Amino acid sequence: MLSENRAVAALRVFLVVLFAILVVFQTLSLPGQFRHQAQVNPEDADLRWPATFIAAFVVLCVQVVVVATWQLLTMVKRDRIFTTAAVFWVNLILGAIAGVWLVVGGIFVWVVLQADDPGVPMVLLLLEVVITVVGLLMIVLRALLQRATTLRTDMEAVI
Incomplete structure (x- = not known):
């Protein structure tokens, strides 16, 4: 501890x-x-x-x-941490990640349409994939938090 x-x-x-x-x-x-x-x-x-x-x-x-x-x-x-209030904060993090994902995706599309060199689009694609992985990881962690919250609530009801 x-x-x-x-x-x-x-x-x-x-x-x-x-x-x-x-x-x-x-x-x-x-x-x-x-x-x-x-x-x-x-x-x-x-x-x-x-x-x-x-x-x-x-x-x-x-x-x-x-x-x-x-x-x-x-x-x-x-x-x-194993309360429904924690899920709100995780959802807020997910919303922020989604916002950045949309912005980077838009910039990626704009750059690809104007690029004559693959360097910047590749960096933006890498950034978009990293943001996607972090977002999906947060979704999995939110599901784990929700399950743990349910288990803790059930255990408290038994005790």
């Missing part, structure tokens, strides 16, 4: 660091980068705002995953 507490504490520290970095990227780094790209390449200036909004949305989805993970860790610490 001691190692679990240390892992939860370490994970929380890194979740805070990750969230802070994401806020910096969302508010400063990404908009600044797209502004700079529009100045350097005026022919691509019309992509500045769509790229900024898409990047901010993807970062927001990751922030949702961080917050939901924090809530699940709180439930683990309080030994309340």
Whole structure:
């Protein structure tokens, strides 16, 4: 149990660091980068705002995953993870993953239709497959959580 507490504490520290970095990227780094790209390449200036909004949305989805993970860790610490409330947070994570999957898929299609080099489409395809695997893994984990919740509820009713 001691190692679990240390892992939860370490994970929380890194979740805070990750969230802070994401806020910096969302508010400063990404908009600044797209502004700079529009100045350097005026022919691509019309992509500045769509790229900024898409990047901010993807970062927001990751922030949702961080917050939901924090809530699940709180439930683990309080030994309340096997409740229906935990399924809500897992569903929120799944929704964020689905949002990113749709955005990356759309970008993939747009890039494939305009690409003359297979490099970027292949990277986007790899990213889409990784997101798909993570999403499917979360669906399996949600099913396991639901089964464990049902078993725990049944056992509590017997005891």
